[in-house]
Every structure is written in C-alpha cells, then in structure tokens.
Amino acid sequence: xxxxxxxxxxxxxxxxxxxxxxxxxxxxxxxxxxxxxxxxxxxxxxxxxxxxxxxxxxxxxxxxxxxxxxxxxxxxxxxxxxxxxxxxxxxxxxxxxxxxxxxxxxxxxxxxxxxxxxxxxxxxxxxxxxxxxxxxxxxxxxxxxxxxxxxxxxxxxxxxxxxxxxxxxxxxxxxxxxxxxxxxxxxxxxxxxxxxxxxxxxxxxxxxxxxxxxxxxxxxxxxxxxxxxxxxxxxxxxxxxxxxxxxxxxxxxxxxxxxxxxxxxx
Numbered sequence: 001x002x003x004x005x006x007x008x009x010x011x012x013x014x015x016x017x018x019x020x021x022x023x024x025x026x027x028x029x030x031x032x033x034x035x036x037x038x039x040x041x042x043x044x045x046x047x048x049x050x051x052x053x054x055x056x057x058x059x060x061x062x063x064x065x066x067x068x069x070x071x072x073x074x075x076x077x078x079x080x081x082x083x084x085x086x087x088x089x090x091x092x093x094x095x096x097x098x099x100x101x102x103x104x105x106x107x108x109x110x111x112x113x114x115x116x117x118x119x120x121x122x123x124x125x126x127x128x129x130x131x132x133x134x135x136x137x138x139x140x141x142x143x144x145x146x147x148x149x150x151x152x153x154x155x156x157x158x159x160x161x162x163x164x165x166x167x168x169x170x171x172x173x174x175x176x177x178x179x180x181x182x183x184x185x186x187x188x189x190x191x192x193x194x195x196x197x198x199x200x201x202x203x204x205x206x207x208x209x210x211x212x213x214x215x216x217x218x219x220x221x222x223x224x225x226x227x228x229x230x231x232x233x234x235x236x237x238x239x240x241x242x243x244x245x246x247x248x249x250x251x252x253x254x255x256x257x258x259x260x261x262x263x264x265x266x
Contacts, residue, residue: 003134005171011225019231020244028243033081038096039156041071045100046154050115050140061104065097083240099196106199113142122178132222138175147187151175155195166202170214173206
C-alpha cells in the first residue's frame with residue numbers, strides 16, 4: 001500500500017471523507033476550491049522559473065506574471081468553489097501575482113543554491129517488509145554546498161504557522177528520509193518552507209531523533225487506518241470546503257454530538 005501526506009491528513013481530518021475518497025473512490029462534485037486553484041497556478045509558475053533556469057533561460061518577472069495569467073485563464077472553471085463570496089475570482093488572481101513578484105524580488109538572481117530536481121517524486125519504505133510506503137513530490141530539491149541539501153516547499157496559506165507546527169511537520173521530515181536514501185553524498189537536509197503571502201521562509205534541519213519520532217507517529221497512524229472498520233464523519237469548520245458535503249450527513253452528526261455533550265453534563 002502506498003500512502004501520501006494528503007491521504008494521511010484526510011484520515012485525521014475526517015475518516016468518512018477518507019473512506020469516500022480513497023476506499024469508495026467517489027468522484028468529487030467540486031473540481032477545486034479557489035485557494036487550491038491559486039496554489040496550483042503559483043506552483044506551476046515557480047516550476048517554470050527554475051526549469052528555465054536549468055536551461056540557462058532567465059525569465060523576467062513580467063514574463064512570469066504573463067505565464068501565470070495564461071495558466072489561470074486556461075484552467076479556470078466557473079465550477080471552482082469560492083467560499084468567501086465577498087472576494088471575486090479577480091482578487092485571488094491578483095494575490096497570486098503578488099506572491100510571484102515578491103518571490104522573484106526576494107531571490108533574484110537565484111544563485112543561492114543549485115537546483116537538483118523539480119517536482120521530484122520520493123518513495124519512502126515505512127516498514128522493513130516494504131508493505132507500506134509513502135510517496136510525495138518535492139517542490140524543489142537543491143544543494144547549497146557539497147552534501148548539504150535543501151527541500152523547498154511553497155505555501156500559499158493565509159496564516160503563518162506556529163514554531164511548533166513547523167518543528168513537527170511530518171511531510172518534509174519524511175521527504176528528508178527519501179532524499180538521504182536516494183542521494184548517497186547527503187550530509188544533512190534542511191527543510192525550507194516559503195510562505196508566499198508573507199514573503200517569509202522558515203528553515204529547520206531535523207535531527208535523527210526528530211525524524212525517528214515523526215516516522216513512528218506515521219507508522220501508528222497507518223496502523224490505525226488499516227484496522228479501522230467504521231469510518232465516522234468528523235465535523236469541523238473545514239466541512240464548508242469539503243468536496244463531499246452534499247452527500248454527507250455532517251450537520252446531523254454535529255447536532256448529535258452537541259446533544260451527547262449536553263446530556264453528559266446533566
């Protein structure tokens with residue numbers, strides 16, 4: 001069985017959503033949300049930036065914005081969900097343009113490190129038998145100096161993370177295992193998150209103990225998933241963005257949960 005970071009997150013967020021998406025393979029009624037659509041277009045633009053640099057082509061910021069706009073127009077659909085109705089599509093498009101401009105200005109002329117791979121697929125064995133594996137894609141893998149690697153991850157989140165969230169982030173820590181297995185000259189791997197809305201980066205070099213702890217937590221989570229027979233809905237604020245909300249009785253479940261809590265304090 002091959003897991004992914006998003007698959008594990010889905011189970012933690014809502015086991016019922018996990019069942020619909022990964023077991024029953026129900027087709028989503030919502031193609032995308034505007035937030036994830038924006039993220040995809042920004043990722044494509046930054047991928048073009050570094051792919052072209054590998055081929056000795058340096059884009060201007062104007063050229064990148066033009067590419068971003070063309071990708072937006074090409075992929076946009078009126079079915080894409082905008083939850084915050086007070087902000088039309090154009091607002092989100094302009095947000096992405098600003099992220100790209102800020103990133104370009106911050107890192108130009110892009111000589112801080114050497115790009116090793118872009119959208120690099122990583123496979124990590126989670127047990128000795130190889131029965132359970134995790135796969136993911138690294139936005140950009142670079143080498144700062146001989147043996148010192150960097151995993152770059154681009155985020156379009158609306159909020160900055162807490163230091164604890166960054167330290168305990170399992171996605172990039174697990175990717176670091178894959179990098180060490182795939183590239184034999186690795187001395188250390190630095191994890192770098194680029195929070196594009198704020199033009200800030202967060203850097204962590206996880207210790208062996210940190211990685212081991214996260215890997216053990218993932219093993220336990222997968223064990224829970226493999227032994228789950230009843231995938232119950234788990235209502236939260238995220239239900240408003242869920243692609244399966246039309247076929248989920250989450251409002252009834254939420255109401256019932258409040259009744260149980262009230263009854264328990266009588």
